[in-house]
Amino acid sequence: MSIFFRTSLAAVLLAPAAALAQSGSIAGTVTDAAKSAGVQAAQVVVVGAARGALTDARGRYTIDSVAPGTYEVRVRRAGQTLKTSAGIVVSAGAETHLDFTLERAPVELAGVVVSASRRVEKVTEAPATVTRIGAQQIENTTGNSYSGALKGVEGVDLLQVGVTTTTINTRGFNSAFNNRVLQMEDGRIAVLPEYGMPAAGFTTIPKVDLAAVEVLVGPGSALYGPDASNGVLTLETKDAKQFPGTTIELGAGTRTYRDAQGRHAGVFGDGRFGYKLTGEYQSADDFSNHHAYAPVGQIVAQERNAHWNTSVARAAGAFDWYHGSSRLEASAGASRNNGVGQTNVGRNQLVNWTYRHAQLKYTSPHWFGQLYTTKSSAGDTYVLNTYAQNYLRYPGISDDSLKHVSAFPGDGQLIAAELQNNLTLPVTGTRFTYGGQFRHDIVSSHRHWLADRLTGEDIQFDQRGVYAQLEQQLSPFFRLVGAGRFDKHDYYPAQWSPKAGLLFTPTPDQTVRFTFNRAFKSPNVLQTRFYFPDFSPLSSKVGIGVIGNHNGLVIKDSLGNTVRSYDPIVPETNSTWELGYRGVMNGSFYVDVAAYRAFFRSFITPLVNVANPLAGTFAYSEGRKFGSETGRDQFTLTYLNLGKARIDGVDLGLRYAATPTTSFSGSTSWQHLKDIQAQSTLPAAAIAEATAFNSPTFKWNAGADFTDVGGSPIALGFNARHVTGYDFRSGVHFGHIPTFTTFDMSLGTKLPMEGTRLNVNLQNFFTCRGGRDFANGFIATGRRSLYAPNATCGFGKSHSEMINMPPIGGFLTVSLRWER
Template sequence: MKIKILMLLSIFFSITSFAQTGSISGTVVDATTQEPLTGTNIVIRGTNTGVTTDENGNYSLKNLQPEAYVIDVFYIGYENASQDVIVTEGANINLNFSLNQSSSIMDEVVLSANRRPQKVTRAPATIAIIGSEEISKYAGNIGELASRQKGVDFVRSGVQGTGINIRGFNSAFNSKNLQVEDARISTLVATGLPFGSFTTITKDDIERVEIILGPNAALYGPNAHNGLVATLTKDPRTSEGTDIAIAAGNQDVFSARLRHAMKVGDKFAFKVWGEQTQGEEFDYVDSVYVGTTAYPELELDRKFETTKYGAAAYYGLSDNTDIITSYGHSNNSNLGVTNAGRNQIKDWSIDYIQAKLVSPHFYANLYHTWSKTEDTYAINQRTQNYVSFINNGFSEQEALQRSFTEQFFPIDGAPNGGISLPRGSVFKDASRRFNAEAQYNNNLGAFSYVLGAQYQQDNADSKNTYLLDADGAIVINQTGIYGQLEYTFEDADIDLLFVGRYDDHELYGGNFIPKAAIVKNYDFGSFRATYGKGIAAPSILNLSGNLFGGLVLGNGEGFTLENGTVVAPLKVETINSYEIGYKGKIAGDKLLLDVNAYYNQSEDFLSPLINISATSPVATRGDTPIGELIPGSTGAFVLTYLNFGSVDTYGADLGLNYYFNDKHRVSFNYSYFDFDLDENDLANDANKDGVVTKTDLPINTPKNKMGLGYYYSSDKFYGSVYGRYVEQYDFFSGINIAAETQDLNGDGTNDIFENARNGRTWNYGPLGDFVNIDLNVGYHITKDLAVGATITNLFDSEVREFVASPTIGRLFQIELKYHLPIGVLRK
């Protein structure tokens, strides 16, 4: 009855909307200490209208139409609060809140599922959250924190190299999980790979990381296929002060970080940040096979180094409208794993500049990202090139010099005993990306809606080193429009969500992406059922690649072979996902459950590189003969990508958290994954050898994995012990094999051999089959000075977590952090 009366009043006040507006203001404090809670989210339910409290806990919602509202108050670590309020003509309503502390994950707030603040239990998706407090209390590589999240496949390829996968189909070149940083798509332009360690963000500036399991492309666009990783940074107005951190560990790791944030007057605030990190990878040299002979990687450099810096400015145009501008830079040198070996990455830099307009009903986002490298190269190809010259009598100096661009092939009777062909190993990059987005949201009676449009222009420029860009950068435009409609049945407390998106891409065409969800809410938790479609779009490398002198060609235009055979151009890979879940309390207030089960239908996978047989210089890519496209090419051997097959995958994720009290907590996570593949359907034969095997559709995911953790936190001490188990599993990605000895096609002869050479690489055996124990401890020496230590793989067990990567031993790191409050600086 109360809600109906409020709705009638809302309609009445809407009719009289020409009346003078009103406002709501007040203060949010800790119920026990009465200290102001800076950075509390004050949101008008069902809208994107909201503000955050200042350093004194004050907030103000102005220019409100006379209407009935429900005000929701969210602050991480505290219980949520809500209040019904009626704004009348010209009224200035004072509304204060006192929040009680809570360690319950049910009170957390998420932003990414619907692109607006909402209680995590109402979110129509399975979401794992890594918050700023957890990050600040972890002394090591924060990528490791992803390993503690349910449903996430975590891998480590070295000291610095960490990566995640979600719900299957991992590879050494995985672009199926979209990475977003402060609403910026943060992937490399040509390859579509997430930035990972290339990110321009520093640890101390991260407010939270939200990992959405399953497709979420309807709001975020292509490549939010298996999941979305959204990183949000801190607002300088609610995180003032100077943070200084110094960290050191084994493998010669040293890191220094600085962040400063400050308000200047009532309208302006800024923040600056910087980081320098360096170290050395584990002692591991991969084998490069030329024929059946193994050679060590040429001139391997195991040192890594990262430099980051940036700044952001926040300007308040009004009490509820902000302009936010920012710039960030990173420069990176390290070893990178690919499906064709490893890359020696040298001085690969990422830069961006961004401007956002944020208001209650309108949002606009404009940003430009660019990358640059001159000296990065493929170690495998360069080593093969070098060996070809040495084995044919060339001097060491000449072999080293020519190994970056050529490979020598002996031919009897030819001048110099053979011929050199272009097989460039160097990857140059001067690519740029331009993005723009506009979004409008409002209410229409009991409905809330969002309308948006996105534009992206990719300018991929490899300086003719690994793309078909001899005539200049490859420019590709894509646009997307989307709409979201939400409705809440107040009496039943049921939320309905419908989202539709249409994307149009110059090369692979248009795609419609829908999503729907229903969430039933109770005081103790919520049940949800969702459907979502996702697409994994071919990268520019897949579409327009030109590697190693035409040996690999992208398939963006299709091929017509000399015998008339037509090879279709690439289209997107699709997934249709169905999920049910529950998040809430069980057996009282201390035990919290987060569980889901899902079923996915995937089709049109991107194949591994396939040799197009019977090619010749007169065979065409699109309308261009290969001999004309690649001058000097014989066309006798061309590798490209195809679409193929379908598979059904299914699984479940379970998360339990038990709170003994405010100081002690234990967690347990378990994930199960499996699949159904029709081995009698030759459409699933990726390598076109006439037999369907599991290497045709490499799942590359453990069937079972679990984790158990204990967490302690007090005013002075904090720490955690976390154990992770990963079941043994086979991994196939390009030339990389990590699998047990087995007969793949059932002909009675083994095709894969463990601890032996398999094709062009050495197979060390399956991944997984380990239990890792990690320890993290810390102590607040004073309120603003803390020391912490993290040990990964506490018992130094030999674990190989990824292909083309070393055995991961014990890693330890000690970190000293100091926070200088803004009040001290102002004095």
């Protein structure tokens, strides 16, 4: 590992010198013709130079490192006309001043995205279903959550489980502990290593520092590697040079919601150095409910003292060195979270859970390199369901002791490096992108519930991946895309993730694509390295234990004869064929539609019992009897692979600009699970849960946006979301999520003070629901919750989006944003 890191570090640090060239710059201001005010988040591009910038809050921009020559410069922004200026001369060591004035236009013909090909390209030409949410859309939301903007993204299942907490999935097979969508932040993998889960709300990035959010729907492993089975969520922060200045946002709302966040960024040293600092504190009294858990003896375990005040504090900073067309950035950040989080066996009381990152990143037109580390620590978090049951098991001990024995302590650290290059072959014009990644994980349960309990050493493993993609223009209308990635993990066989696509573009901003992608979801640390004999002691001689399936298991009888064996767990795979169209019609109507067929194989089961000591069967791993050190024989629970299934689906996204100040949008998705095959001797309940679809078969979203209402600076927005009811089964969460339709509205206006804006958001102000779900006495594995059909609509109605989590009601937030 040290040789790899020394080589990567040398490449990262020496690349700027190789890229240095004498150059000039272009700078100016982009203004709105109707308001004579600066236009923020406009894209200014130097054609043929692979250089560009986004305007800041005052409409200013600077494009550095432009080679001397004569260029055409274009500027575009959603809702305004494309402007082009030709014959722009750039001289070495000089700045060329160039201003633009934009007129209002019905619709943005083609924005740009990054995640589909790991390079900038027009969204209409991307070889995948991908949506980009820009800085302006994000800024119009309240608080730290950008999730409101995700409600209308085609193909995305968004579940709101709290005031500030949402989860997302794409194209089926969701779960309460879902890691099928990979989260990326500024190029780094953002996961909790000890659980293999996306960082989600643990992110170190406040909303005021978000430049864009991209959602890639469908398999993404060909370029991103493990856990991009169903998609990739990418968060991109603002560059200090492109977004200088100070931003402060203060928010308040119902349920004692409070939020304060800020960002300050600038450059110095003649533009060669940049810096930024960000921070946020947010809290709210979350929606709440009460649980009862499986009995201890004859007494049902009632949930005790759950604290529903959710809070997060986060801070980050970055320092940049700009050298020619290159940028070297060092950044670090941390967050601390408190609240209630759902798990497959119940829920956790999060107490001072921390997440940190540190990153050194180099970018240039052709090279990308990074070294980074992330670290997660559970703090004083404990398991609410275990706490409730231990209160009955151990009467008389102190509350602090109960929380201690109910904790699942854990720490996880990820250390990673990546180097990537892109080039264009001179004769054929083939675009070629290739790279390699290395990742080292260190995980500890404090010798409590993972294999470090047995070995006395932290769990460590490596992952290595290499990837490449080529794009070839076959004719003026046809383009071929091919990619592949090879991943090798210490715990499972090597994985090959291919990607191929043929794109037909008969006219600009009109593309039909036919693609194939294969991706995989890797087994997480729990599924491979769980080791907890006597998870639930039953008597002095027998207990229930859990063991991960890293090396396979052999089941023997009391005489030592092999009864059966189970192979080590392997990744689940997703192979998807997709036919899609994306384009702009008549300059005002945007369409994105995709039909797909996905084949899933080797589902990972929930915990299943494979050995029963009362029936004379015992589990052995690597020749050692599981749990022998406790003196009790173990009912042995573990994870296995089984089965395959097919999903057929269609995703559709629309946007129509009726006038320069009025637009309508909509999306819908239909998906159907079929051809489930799961030949196994496992219990029917385990097979049913492993292959549970856990997603709606139909949903839609519709929205309308109005700007400059009545000639004023007021903007209004309305959104409606409908989700058809569906069954959900994941761990102890088993039942029916009722059909619901919710309505949101927003109002925003610029205030007389320069750079100040007021935003008001009202979520779920009117709701229709198909019924209510509630626990059947208590929560336990295999115990289905009750569902009472009761269709009703009204103001102030609540609805459920996740089994056993609190119903979600209306929520009002108001924020004041100041930029300078």
